[in-house]
Amino acid sequence: MAEKRVVLSGDEAVAEAALACGVMLGTGYPGTPSTEILEHFSAIGGKAQWSPNEKVALEVGIGVAFAGARSLVTMKHVGLNVAADPLFTLTYTGVEGGLVVVSADDPGMASSQNEQDNRLYAAAAHLPVFEPSDSREAYDFTLRAFALSEEFHTPVLLRMTTRVCHSRSPVTLREEKETPVSKPYRKNIQERVMVPAFAKKAHVTLFRKMEALARWNEKSDLNQTFGPETAERGIITSGAAFQHSMEAAPGARILKLGMTWPLPFEAIAKFVAGSKRTVVVEEGEKFLAGKILEHGIPVEPKADAFLFGELDVARVKKLLARDESPEPAAKPGRPPQLCPGCPHRKVFETLRDLGCIVSGDIGCYTLGVMPPFDAIDSCVCMGASIGAGLGLRHGLAEAEARKVVSVIGDSTFVHSGLTGIVEMVYNKPATGHLVLILDNATTAMTGLQENPATGRHLDMSETTPLNLAAVCKAIGADSVDVIDPTADNPGFVALVKERLASSDASVIIARRPCILQVKKLAKTKKQ
Amino acid sequence: MNEPVTNVLFAGIGGQGIIKASDMLTEAAFRMGCDVKKSELHGMSQRGGSVSSDVRFGKKVYSPMIPRGEADYLIAVSEDQIEVCAGTLRKNAVIIRPSDIDPADASSRMLNIAMLGRLNRHLKFPETLWVEIIRESFPAEIAEENIAAFRRAAGGKE
Numbered sequence: 001m002a003e004k005r006v007v008l009s010g011d012e013a014v015a016e017a018a019l020a021c022g023v024m025l026g027t028g029y030p031g032t033p034s035t036e037i038l039e040h041f042s043a044i045g046g047k048a049q050w051s052p053n054e055k056v057a058l059e060v061g062i063g064v065a066f067a068g069a070r071s072l073v074t075m076k077h078v079g080l081n082v083a084a085d086p087l088f089t090l091t092y093t094g095v096e097g098g099l100v101v102v103s104a105d106d107p108g109m110a111s112s113q114n115e116q117d118n119r120l121y122a123a124a125a126h127l128p129v130f131e132p133s134d135s136r137e138a139y140d141f142t143l144r145a146f147a148l149s150e151e152f153h154t155p156v157l158l159r160m161t162t163r164v165c166h167s168r169s170p171v172t173l174r175e176e177k178e179t180p181v182s183k184p185y186r187k188n189i190q191e192r193v194m195v196p197a198f199a200k201k202a203h204v205t206l207f208r209k210m211e212a213l214a215r216w217n218e219k220s221d222l223n224q225t226f227g228p229e230t231a232e233r234g235i236i237t238s239g240a241a242f243q244h245s246m247e248a249a250p251g252a253r254i255l256k257l258g259m260t261w262p263l264p265f266e267a268i269a270k271f272v273a274g275s276k277r278t279v280v281v282e283e284g285e286k287f288l289a290g291k292i293l294e295h296g297i298p299v300e301p302k303a304d305a306f307l308f309g310e311l312d313v314a315r316v317k318k319l320l321a322r323d324e325s326p327e328p329a330a331k332p333g334r335p336p337q338l339c340p341g342c343p344h345r346k347v348f349e350t351l352r353d354l355g356c357i358v359s360g361d362i363g364c365y366t367l368g369v370m371p372p373f374d375a376i377d378s379c380v381c382m383g384a385s386i387g388a389g390l391g392l393r394h395g396l397a398e399a400e401a402r403k404v405v406s407v408i409g410d411s412t413f414v415h416s417g418l419t420g421i422v423e424m425v426y427n428k429p430a431t432g433h434l435v436l437i438l439d440n441a442t443t444a445m446t447g448l449q450e451n452p453a454t455g456r457h458l459d460m461s462e463t464t465p466l467n468l469a470a471v472c473k474a475i476g477a478d479s480v481d482v483i484d485p486t487a488d489n490p491g492f493v494a495l496v497k498e499r500l501a502s503s504d505a506s507v508i509i510a511r512r513p514c515i516l517q518v519k520k521l522a523k524t525k526k527q
Numbered sequence: 528m529n530e531p532v533t534n535v536l537f538a539g540i541g542g543q544g545i546i547k548a549s550d551m552l553t554e555a556a557f558r559m560g561c562d563v564k565k566s567e568l569h570g571m572s573q574r575g576g577s578v579s580s581d582v583r584f585g586k587k588v589y590s591p592m593i594p595r596g597e598a599d600y601l602i603a604v605s606e607d608q609i610e611v612c613a614g615t616l617r618k619n620a621v622i623i624r625p626s627d628i629d630p631a632d633a634s635s636r637m638l639n640i641a642m643l644g645r646l647n648r649h650l651k652f653p654e655t656l657w658v659e660i661i662r663e664s665f666p667a668e669i670a671e672e673n674i675a676a677f678r679r680a681a682g683g684k685e
Contacts, residue, residue, distance in 0.1 A: 007553055007554060007557045007565075110568045134564070134591070163566055163591055163592065166566060166567055167565060167566035167567075167591035168550070168553050168563075168564065168565040168566075168591075169564045169588075169591065170557060170563065240591070243589040243590045243591065244589070244590045244592075246529075246589040246590075247529060247589040247590045247594070250529045312590065312594065313590050313592070313594035313595075314594055314595045328595070328614060330614070331610060331611045331612075331613065331614065332611070333576065333577025333579075333608065333611045334540055334575070334576055334577045334607070334608075335576055336541070336575060336576030337575050337576070339575065
């Protein structure tokens with residue numbers, strides 16, 4: 001088989017594997033560090049599209065898999081919370097064509113609001129999880145994940161982390177590419193319609209499937225051992241933590257798990273028997289250690305200090321030495337800030353000067369929390385600005401309630417702000433409410449991705465743009481205004497004041513394109 | 528024991544070409560036949576925050592992150608990042624600063640490439656390899672200027 005060796009990021013490697021194994025469609029929602037997977041897949045000729053959110057992305061992927069073709073669904077870790085609803089029943093229905101869900105976890109929170117460990121989802125929703133440790137494995141494991149998905153008719157979770165997604169290392173690519181195929185439709189009501197009568201059987205079937213997958217994993221070469229047959233100390237590890245362990249403890253006896261759910265407990269017990277003590281080195285929660293201990297196999301979990309932040313070579317050395325002395329604090333670098341000329345700047349100056357209580361959201365504009373603005377009061381998850389803003393309006397005394405504003409970006413609004421507007425109209429607080437949609441015509445924070453409101457697909461081809469103002473009007477907002485907060489700043493300030501003084505359910509769309517997006521579009525046009 | 532690895536740390540702020548320069552070194556080391564790993568933190572870095580990138584190469588590289596106290600070289604495209612990176616540097620690490628580059632030799636836009644040239648005084652990879660990589664990394668109209676900046680900075684002693 002012809003092969004080619006190149007240096008790729010983990011994200012690019014997943015995309016290359018998807019193309020090589022004939023993925024018909026890649027879907028997802030942008031989120032660091034997963035965004036580049038679909039961008040690269042599209043760039044090399046795969047069909048990829050941004051969905052309004054991760055739930056829809058997974059649902060579209062499910063349909064592709066029911067049609068018998070292969071689909072790749074990508075998201076950052078918190079995206080899987082949004083997609084969890086379909087995921088938990090998809091495992092009951094199973095799939096026909098291969099379906100791989102990429103969860104890009106962010107231990108250390110380089111660019112996220114929490115450090116959740118999505119291996120826990122695999123155990124809760126009952127699906128296999130693969131953990132690549134570098135780009136080569138990101139490529140190989142993606143190919144293996146699609147094969148396993150079809151062999152067992154199960155979705156597979158590919159758990160990446162920031163240091164796997166955004167690190168580059170050599171990968172051997174196969175030159176042969178499979179062509180995407182769809183099969184004749186196969187109707188199977190009992191398997192795919194999850195009404196209680198069928199779901200009860202499906203749950204038992206799923207349990208047996210996971211038992212079979214565990215047996216498969218006992219013999220799988222996805223799990224590898226390194227070092228001597230026996231040694232005083234053994235290490236069980238997975239993902240990026242494996243790479244740190246090989247460097248922190250040269251020549252150590254190591255069991256590297258490539259498929260970390262369902263676990264190969266017999267192989268683990270055999271490995272553990274070869275050492276006096278076995279330490280589990282893992283990033284995130286004590287997932288492996290917890291499951292192995294639960295199974296009655298004696299291993300040592302990491303100390304609590306290593307639940308927080310990323311692992312690296314120095315930290316793995318400390319972890320292995322059971323050294324719980326304080327770690328040297330990293331010197332703070334220069335914090336990010338809103339770009340000079342950013343259209344959000346005038347918005348936050350206004351909200352600060354008016355003394356607003358600002359219910360914030362996820363995007364560049366979260367940086368409105370930084371000085372000199374200090375103009376974000378809360379930020380929880382995608383879309384929370386509207387619901388939480390409404391809750392503040394209900395919970396605060398009138399004088400303060402009137403100062404509450406929800407601030408949400410265009411892409412985040414499409415992702416999960418629409419139902420917030422429905423709530424505002426349906427359960428309007430006594431003081432009304434004001435939602436500011438900061439429409440900068442791009443998904444800026446993740447690196448300028450398109451979204452349904454920009455009128456362009458992932459590959460920049462044109463499509464029908466979602467009309468944000470028309471949607472808000474149709475839902476029934478009392479007023480919907482569109483204004484450029486920079487070009488007409490006095491007008492913007494006056495409008496915000498007026499809406500705050502009223503008891504209406506108001507939407508103001510502060511519309512001015514991101515300066516980086518303007519540059520990018522000019523460059524694209526030139527080419 | 529593991530084989531020795533060369534560790535090059537790039538640091539600066541968003542927009543200075545840190546990622547690009549480190550990608551180019553990664554590619555150069557790969558074409559020299561080395562195992563290589565590179566990792567970086569971005570995401571919010573586009574917004575003028577600190578950006579750093581670790582490039583490691585040798586016979587076999589495991590972790591993509593340079594362990595504390597093991598960076599052999601620091602390419603500080605922004606002077607103020609030197610202090611931030613201090614903990615990652617080896618005792619006698621070579622620090623390449625913006626002030627090491629004659630402003631007549633390279634405009635600020637090409638500082639990252641000039642600093643790669645300066646680094647190559649130590650690494651001594653063939654110039655033809657760099658020229659090839661610079662041509663692949665830039666549009667034709669600016670590739671030659673970057674090659675010239677690289678050559679001016681690469682000329683001279685360690």
